[in-house]
Every structure is written in C-alpha cells, then in structure tokens.
Amino acid sequence: EAGVTQSPTHLIKTRGQQATLRCSPISGHTSVYWYQQALGLGLQFLLWYDEGEERNRGNFPPRFSGRQFPNYSSELNVNALELEDSALYLCASSSPTGQGYQPQHFGDGTRLSIL
C-alpha cells in the first residue's frame, strides 16, 4: 500500500511569492490534514479537509489556504510568503471519520525555505 506522498520535497521561494504544496493521501482515505513544523516547535495544525470540504482550521492567517480535490488529494497554498513561513509542512491522511479513532498517517513533508 502506497503511503502519503507529498511534493515537492524541497521548495525555495523569496518573500512575497506564493507557494503550492501537494499531497496525495493513502488510497481509501478521505481526510487530509496539513501541519506546519517550524524549527524547534511541535506540529502546528493548519487545515483539515474531509470529503472535499474544509472541516477545521488552525490559528493561521488567511494567506494559508488549501483545497481538496474529488480524488481526495489536496493542495496547500501560501500567499505573500514571509520569512517565518520557513518550515516543514506535513500532510497526513486518515480513514473516513466514524466511531472510534482513525490514526493519521503522515507523509515525509515539504521543506519550504523562504530567502
């Protein structure tokens, strides 16, 4: 079974540019989560998509946005990039939410560097 795949592995941008990060969930998973891990910090929840809808959002400005496509893959867009956006961006997917807990499975992340 293929795991969660993220692209690109590394992305270098300059301040003010826009970045697009992509995520393909595990087959059969309908939920996609995005997290930011800045240096020295834990994973900060960004966005949760399920069945094409945004279900929840973390404490990030509106220039962080995303979407989920009909095939459940997802994009994270970051506009007007700032130096502090430099971080590892992790995508996770899980099975359809139902009773009990469905563990999240993570990709290896996209390292975004802002120069």
Added chain:
Amino acid sequence: DQQVKQNSPSLSVQEGRISILNCDYTNSMFDYFLWYKKYPAEGPTFLISISSIKDKNEDGRFTVFLNKSAKHLSLHIVPSQPGDSAVYFCAARAVLRTYKYIFGTGTRLKVLA
C-alpha cells in the same frame, strides 16, 4: 497557549532499560491521546493511542498510561532498543464541533547501545 506539553526536550536511556516519555495537557475536551515517532527526514509514524475513558493501552513493547486527574499521559517503552532513538510527539484530539489535533513539541529519545 500550549495545551499539550512535553517538558523534557531530550532523554537518554541505556539499551534494554525502560524509556518513559511524559506529556501533560490542560484541556479536558480531549477524547483521544496519541503518540507518534519521528525519524529525521521522515514524517511522524503513529505508535499507539488511548481513549480518554481508558487508563492504559498496551501494544507490544509500548504502553501508554493516562492519568486524567493529573492530566498526564506517559509512554513506556520496554525494553528500549537503539532503533527506538527518534523524536516522540504526544498529541491529543480535541472534541469541538469538529476534531482538532494538538501536538506537543516532542522529546528526543536516544537509546544508548
């Protein structure tokens, strides 16, 4: 406001001994608690979870204990192996109108051979 805290940034343990990683939380609206392991250049890997209605869950060498009165959970690894050397994150799922996952800042475990 860090609702899930891992106060020990690092821990060293001798191979074969027990590793105990700790996590404290402040919110009573969490329904599940989880532990993830992360190797460098890889995404976190799910290890074990526990429901808020339980106080212990065991899976092989890994056991998670939940003390709701103290708002504390711990992960025990017995026996510790060099391959367990990684960063361990505890996380909690908040039950709001929808779910939200909150992660701690991680504890780097080093198992010495």
